[in-house]
Amino acid sequence: GNYGIDPAVRQHKTVCASGAVFRRVSRHPSHYRSADSLPHWLETSGVRGIEGIDTRALVTRLREEGTMRSVIAVGDGAIQDAPDVLRRYLAQPLGTPELVASVCVKAEEDKGQGPVRVALLDCGSKEHIAESLVEAGAEVLEIPFTTTFEQLLTLKPDGLVISNGPGDPAELDDVVATLRRAVEYKKLPMFGICLGHQLLAQALGAKTFKLKYGHRGGNQPVQDERSGKVIITAQNHGYAVDAQTLPSDVEQTLINLNDGTNEGLRHRTLPISSVQFHPEASPGPDDANHYFRDFVGSLREQHAR
Known part of the structure; x- marks a missing residue:
């Protein structure tokens, strides 16, 4: 203090x-x-x-x-x-749905302007996630975690971001069901962050588990599986995706160098990816802020076609 x-x-x-x-x-x-x-x-x-x-x-x-x-x-x-x-x-x-309900928006909130529209599924989102998407050039519609797939489509988003939030991802069956519908739709690019990463992994067929020691703080080293590059990330979570349960059409992209747990995934054929850490930091290092620019940039390229 x-x-x-x-x-x-x-x-x-x-x-x-x-x-x-x-x-x-x-x-x-x-x-x-x-x-x-x-x-x-x-x-x-x-x-x-x-x-x-x-x-x-x-x-x-x-x-x-x-x-x-x-x-x-x-x-x-x-x-x-x-x-x-x-x-x-x-x-x-x-991690009950009531816990998430206590920290998410109750109605749609429109933020920023841009050529592409991103729906931000709020499971307890940090303010800088929406700000980072706006800075990357997107209009952001922040929506409650209870939004159904049909309601989501009426917003006509170019992409969907699933936010961070509290609790056990295995308790949020309704959100996972909505995301599973979005995956099956095959036309909506998606990006998950922290809890959103875990929920998206479940929608794709993977399982999550509780860590004995959660990842907390702004100095968590994460390595890219392809390039070998290491970034320092901000993290605050007590659950993780079990990489051994990822289906064959989903690849692990990032790992935590402290304990070897999963830090990211990517679908091999669909525009779907997610990260376990906080690319928006606030507080913490900004090594991973490019994930917002990359996601919005891919939407703008698709929009221009």
């Missing part, structure tokens, strides 16, 4: 975290762009926080045990109730 809060770099309209854990919170930020302190921002956003926690010990335990569920409890009564709350929490699946 030393930097405080700068609204200009926010990547979502709301705070998507349910809680925040700190060793010590700075109540007096020091940055020329700061417009608010971290504790006040969390309070006004309705997000619970707790400080005085040995975060290094907590991170060490998470590293050893993998992702774990937790409850923030403050006060004697809350602490006494915590076991019951945790038991109810444990009974719930991790």
